[in-house]
Amino acid sequence: xxxxxxxxxxxxxxxxxxxxxxxxxxxxxxxxxxxxxxxxxxxxxxxxxxxxxxxxxxxxxxxxxxxxxxxxxxxxxxxxxxxxxxxxxxxxxxxxxxxxxxxxxxxxxxxxxxxxxxxxxxxxxxxxxxxxxxxxxxxxxxxxxxxxxxxxxxxxxxxxxxxxxxxxxxxxxxxxxxxxxxxxxxxxxxxxxxxxxx
Amino acid sequence: xxxxxxxxxxxxxxxxxxxxxxxxxxxxxxxxxxxxxxxxxxxxxxxxxxxxxxxxxxxxxxxxxxxxxxxxxxxxxxxxxxxxxxxxxxxxxxxxxxxxxxxxxxxxxxxxxxxxxxxxxxxxxxxxxxxxxxxxxxxxxxxxxxxxxxxxxxxxxxxxxxxxxxxxxxxxxxxxxxxxxxxxxxxxxxxxxxxxxx
Numbered sequence: 001x002x003x004x005x006x007x008x009x010x011x012x013x014x015x016x017x018x019x020x021x022x023x024x025x026x027x028x029x030x031x032x033x034x035x036x037x038x039x040x041x042x043x044x045x046x047x048x049x050x051x052x053x054x055x056x057x058x059x060x061x062x063x064x065x066x067x068x069x070x071x072x073x074x075x076x077x078x079x080x081x082x083x084x085x086x087x088x089x090x091x092x093x094x095x096x097x098x099x100x101x102x103x104x105x106x107x108x109x110x111x112x113x114x115x116x117x118x119x120x121x122x123x124x125x126x127x128x129x130x131x132x133x134x135x136x137x138x139x140x141x142x143x144x145x146x147x148x149x150x151x152x153x154x155x156x157x158x159x160x161x162x163x164x165x166x167x168x169x170x171x172x173x174x175x176x177x178x179x180x181x182x183x184x185x186x187x188x189x190x191x192x193x194x195x196x197x198x
Numbered sequence: 199x200x201x202x203x204x205x206x207x208x209x210x211x212x213x214x215x216x217x218x219x220x221x222x223x224x225x226x227x228x229x230x231x232x233x234x235x236x237x238x239x240x241x242x243x244x245x246x247x248x249x250x251x252x253x254x255x256x257x258x259x260x261x262x263x264x265x266x267x268x269x270x271x272x273x274x275x276x277x278x279x280x281x282x283x284x285x286x287x288x289x290x291x292x293x294x295x296x297x298x299x300x301x302x303x304x305x306x307x308x309x310x311x312x313x314x315x316x317x318x319x320x321x322x323x324x325x326x327x328x329x330x331x332x333x334x335x336x337x338x339x340x341x342x343x344x345x346x347x348x349x350x351x352x353x354x355x356x357x358x359x360x361x362x363x364x365x366x367x368x369x370x371x372x373x374x375x376x377x378x379x380x381x382x383x384x385x386x387x388x389x390x391x392x393x394x395x396x
Contacts, residue, residue, distance in 0.1 A: 002200075002201050002202050002203070003200050003201075003202070004200050004201070004202045004205050004328065004329075004332045005200070005227075005231065005329070005332065007202050008231045008234045008325055008328075008329070009234050011234060011235075011236070012236070013236055028383065028384075029203075031383040031387055032382075032383050033203065033206045034383065035380045035381070035382075035383050035386075036206045036207050036209060036378060036380060037209075037324060038209070038210070038211055038324075038327065038338075038339050040341070041274060041277055041278055041282070041286075042282060042379070044380060044381055044386070046386055047386050047387075047388065047392070048383070048386060048387045048388065049387075049388045049389075049390070049391065049392060050387060050388065050389055050390070050396070051390050052389075052390065053390045056390055056391075075311070076239060079239055080239055084239070084240060088239075106392075108386075113273070116341070118316030118317070118320055119316070119320055119339065119341045119364070121320075122316060122317055122319075122320030122321055122324070123320055123321070123323065123324035123327070123339065125321065126235060126320070126321035126324035126325065127206055127324065127328075129236065129321070130202065130206070130325075130328075131202075131203070131206070134202045134203065140236075141236050141317065141321065143238070143314070143317045156388075156390075156391050156392050157391045157392045157393060158392045159392065162392065166317070180234060181240070182233045182234060182242060183233065183242055184230075184233075185226065185229040185230050185232065185233045185246070186226075188233075188242070188244055188245050188246060188306075189229055189245075189246045189247075189248060190245065190246065190247045190248065190354075191247075191248055191250075192247070192248070192249050192250065192251045192254055192354075193247065193254075193354050193355045194245070194247060194304075194354050194355045194356045194357065194360065195355060198248070
């Protein structure tokens with residue numbers, strides 16, 4: 001499947017993964033796509049740590065689980081539908097670690113200004129997720145571990161100036177994913193001024 | 199052109215625009231693509247203000263120019279090549295206003311948690327830029343005006359809880375764009391731990 005608009009409409013968070021491995025060649029295609037995203041001053045401040053090692057993935061999984069159990073769940077519990085809560089709960093406690101690959105997307109703050117980290121990293125993450133979808137892989141954008149920057153830095157031996165921004169589990173989906181649910185754009189689009197509806 | 203990987207490789211910042219208008223139908227396709235991006239808790243906290251009104255675009259252009267002249271240029275001057283500096287300078291001082299459409303992408307902080315604004319908005323912006331490319335339009339991710347949140351809020355009558363996050367000029371390119379310049383992903387990719395090169 002390579003049609004751009006089809007891929008955009010199919011891309012969604014995958015929480016469960018099979019243990020079928022993902023080749024270096026596939027990862028190369030996905031990360032090349034990521035690097036074509038824009039970044040402030042074209043600084044390309046991304047660093048990708050591709051984690052396949054099972055012990056390291058288990059440790060990332062531990063940090064994810066802890067972040068969810070100590071902070072995330074209490075915030076989300078009252079905000080999400082029971083169905084989505086169960087899905088996110090599974091993803092945070094088991095899904096990250098179960099994926100055969102975890103891509104930890106980092107920002108090198110020596111290369112890009114700190115204030116531009118989000119606008120220079122999340123577009124690359126989105127390219128990564130879309131490219132994974134185009135290659136029939138599951139993935140998800142998770143940021144819950146980034147409140148535990150020091151632990152991730154220690155685990156992956158990141159220098160102080162390299163900040164983890166997102167953890168993307170990647171692999172073949174464990175089950176078929178339904179289509180994403182979205183509100184029509186018209187509900188959130190305005191003409192010239194806020195409140196003048198589309 | 200609809201091949202996903204081709205579009206990813208073609209997408210790049212456009213700084214000069216023709217005054218050929220962009221139809222509502224095209225904008226609908228682009229914003230629909232934007233809404234298929236992931237967001238924390240699937241909150242879809244985006245609000246899009248589609249500005250065609252020339253006076254309002256000139257005012258956004260003024261804020262962009264001021265932000266660049268008062269802050270941006272001094273920071274970027276020593277960091278960018280003369281060629282890229284001239285390009286960015288043109289974009290910030292004239293390009294935003296010259297585009298027939300400015301899409302101001304905002305985050306509704308009543309709907310999404312503040313801490314999740316960047317990870318919930320920039321993926322949608324990237325979908326927007328890619329969709330524009332797929333439809334042969336030029337666009338650019340600009341964030342320089344967002345240091346002037348209050349002015350943008352006043353101009354577009356945004357409620358206090360709706361924050362402008364990016365301004366995307368959109369239109370037919372004024373001149374043919376060359377391919378984007380990127381470093382190979384291998385230069386910024388590590389195996390299992392930082393420093394273990396791909």
